[in-house]
Amino acid sequence: MKKGLVRAALSAAFVGAFVGMSAFPGSALAAGISNDVVKIGVLTDMSGVYSAIGGEGSVTAAKMAVADFGGTVLGKPIDVISADHQNKPDIASTKARQWADTDHVDMITGLLNSGAAIAVQKIGTEKKMITMATGAGSTALTNKDCGPYGIHYVYDTYSLPKVAGSAIVQHGGKTWFFLTADYAFGHSLEKNTAAFVKSQGGKVLGQVRHPLATADFSSYLLQAQASGAKVIGLANAGGDFVNAVKQAREFGIVQGGQTIAGMLVFLSDVKSLGLDVAQGMEFATSFYWDRDPASRAWSKRYFAKTGAMPTMDQAGVYSATMTYLKAIKAAGTDDPDAVMKTLRGMKIDDFFSINGHLRADGTMVHDMFLVEVKKPSESKGPWDLLKVIKQVPGDQAFMPMSEGTCPLVKAGGGAGTGGY
């Protein structure tokens, strides 16, 4: 106990010193725009497992934000560049370094994979470059790996299961069995969901772990079926989630009375499954295109450009880019410390984010939504896929900062928090 206190004090002092050294190298903040251009880099999965979630759609969203902002900020042009991080942390780091050192990129957004996002956020800390992760899920980004310039913008592996897991238990899904992708992301999703299930009085009967990118889930599904659990929780994403749901229906598991619950579901997954297979599923999301007039208006413009309705990641890229540009304008400079300070003082409210604000640990807290997939008979068009069941205020959905482990918070906040 005592030892822990001493260690906390020491690490706080160390981090405090570190932030003091790195965040304010000069004394005054520079005014105006560095290199006479604001460069935004969209670093995402362009070709792999998650490319339908982000990919070209994210690049389009960023370019839309720049065009809507007017193409210039403080009289200087705004540029968007993009690259594929291939879901590999090493490739993501190399690209982020090159962007920081030779291309003078001011902000990186996208980051569709937790490993890649953590690596790039570390480079952001080192190079004083703002990162706004819209696709990565891991809560490590705002806990042990948090950084003074790192922002986690759309969702995380705490808020999704908190909203969806709790609701499903309350609706009668008392016993659970997990199918979990066997890497850090899946494990953390499973662990968090299990905790919320238990806190609501539910029980976890077992779990089976599958390798990433599994083609055949049938034998795992049969084990889940044999467990007799009311709910089969899928702690995986993208192609794995789609395959598991499809096969659960093929083997008559859903028809047998068990419910399938995805812990991280994107609109593109529901579209790929079709309503016949996905109907009735409840999950949590930070955005649905048909949620309200503002989200509808924006999404229709996006649809006209891409031929698909946006996922929460793609909508998040637009919102992050727009919010960043507004902060530059308000701060009168693109200096990262000044911009972070402005961001933390802003209310972030737009078609994507409702009641949003940026916390000292880098979490962009905003309202989350519980949605249900419509029955084919309820759907009025090819993209009329979900209905919003419940809106959950951000501070009830996201992890309280007091429970987090971000050293910046203990040391008195990240860059631009003014030390409180």
Next chain:
Amino acid sequence: MHLSLQMVLAQMMLGLNTGAFYAVLSLGLAVIFGLLNIINFAHGALYMLGAFVALLGYNKLGPLLGVPGLHLNYWAALLVAPLVVGALGMAIEKTMLKRLYKVDHLYGLLLTFGLALILQGVFTNYFNVSGTPYGGKPEILGGALNLGFMWFPTYRLWSIGLSLVVCFATWFVVERTKLGSYLRAGTENPALVQAFGVNVPLMITLTYGFGVALAAFAGVVAAPIYSVSPIMGSEMIITVFAVVVIGGMGSIMGSIITGLSLGMLEGLTKVVYPPASNTVIFFMMIVVLLVRPAGLFGREQ
């Protein structure tokens, strides 16, 4: 994990499904190795190619020809994909493999491995690695059948049956017909068979074409079950090679029986201890190689 009879039966059924794919793929490898002495590492990539012919034929044929609503349907794909990939195989044999018959086995392995990497790389560049669902599954094969101990998807049952029919038809042709006897004689003593007026080079080309057509056929059958992805072949090929080694290189019946039984072994392992399911086949391979180096059905040279 409780072991009930129902669970064991169900997992055996699923194992039979995987095993049927192993059988068709290792059969093609065995036929090719038997006559050409080539260890065909491109087999997995050609299986993937077969699945893509089905997928693209279904999704893109109409737009390509400017006829909306035109699809290459599943039944047509079962024929077209093996023909397309078989023709490609014959071109590969004529232009590349032919030059390697006089040198060590290893060169054939390296060449086909290179081909596999190129094919996989090209497809990864254009297609989603997480897989694209194939929409052409025939209505008649939808739904599931109640087997008493489980609900089993009709299509999977069909895929098991069809694979077995193709396996045994191949075995019959090679082991029980005149054409097969030429093939077998050609593997023993090509010069002598040539002297009897049989066109051995053509026979070799056709054999390679047939072997890879089997892989493409397996790809079409697999498309409605799994998503079609550029890496589906590379995931399969290593396991299939282990199956061939256990059964014995070049033994037709050996590869069929080994494929089916190892698929079921894998299924059972998933019940008893899931993490070992990926490695149990390789464990078997080690045991067999220690006891019978030529494989269970192979002949000692």
